[in-house]
Amino acid sequence: MQTVTLTTCDNAAEAHLLQGALANAGIESVLTNEYTASTLPNLCGMMGMGVTVVVLAKDYDRARQLLNTLSPASGQPCCPYCGSTDIGTSLGRRRGLKAFFAFLSLLAWTPLGNIKTSYRCRRCGEDFSKPAPSPGQTPGDRITGTPPDTNPEAEQ
Structure with missing residues (x-):
């Protein structure tokens, strides 16, 4: 089969x-x-x-x-703090440390590791790891x- x-x-x-x-x-x-x-x-x-x-x-x-x-549902994800749909990706908390390790991994030719995507609300400025579901979801x-x-x- x-x-x-x-x-x-x-x-x-x-x-x-x-x-x-x-x-x-x-x-x-x-x-x-x-x-x-x-x-x-x-x-x-x-x-x-x-x-x-x-x-x-x-x-x-x-x-x-x-x-x-x-x-x-295929709706637009929104910010869990203010409900805005104007969100984007970011390095999240500890931006400097993550950027340092990214630079270090490039110098050493080693894989970066498991850096998870963070999101940032452009309206309220909060960082979060998972967007809230759309209204109605x-x-x-x-x-x-x-x-x-x-x-x-x-x-x-």
Whole structure:
């Protein structure tokens, strides 16, 4: 049977949640690169690798539809402090230290490591690590379980 890659997750926990949601919908899936991503998270973050979720080719359309329902709404993210949608990326707190290590890694020809993206609100000036969901979207919208219309047991 032919398999196709559904998506790549940043970590094993997210991939297992997705795999559970797929199993609830009756879609078989396999995780690849799980141990590499868990053992070497910095390397995987730099190279764009992660835990890959693979499904059968015949189930790909249903799995993609389920993935789209589990993903957050495509609205504009906003600042958790003031609600503004005028946000941008930044180095966050300890800017000088992060810039120093970036410069040091360039001199030593070594990988930078796992520097996470921070966001800065252009309206209130606050730094934060994760944007708030758009209005009308709740924080738990990412993976909440199987939608009722994709559960094969619900039809019986």
